[in-house]
Amino acid sequence: MTAGGSNRLLTPEEVADWLKVSEITVKNKYRAWGLKAQKVGRLLRFRERDIVAYLEDNYG
Numbered sequence: 267m268t269a270g271g272s273n274r275l276l277t278p279e280e281v282a283d284w285l286k287v288s289e290i291t292v293k294n295k296y297r298a299w300g301l302k303a304q305k306v307g308r309l310l311r312f313r314e315r316d317i318v319a320y321l322e323d324n325y326g
Contacts, residue, residue, distance in 0.1 A: 272313075272314045272315060273313055273314070273315060274313070274314045275304060275306070275311040275312065275313060275314075276311065276312045276313070276314055276317065277309075277310075277311065277312075278292045278293050278296075278310055278312070281296075281312050281317060284317065285317075293310065296312070299320060300320065301316055301317070301320055302316050
């Protein structure tokens, strides 16, 4: 695992569970939050390390 999280790809549902928000909120707000999304075909995925970095930067 790299510092600050792994390269594992998370679904919007997994991110929502982690952040305790709805999946729709993640899909609608990830750009405003500054999260980088990866497209796998038509599917939206997030790198675990990007979520960890977002949490550390914004919530400490």
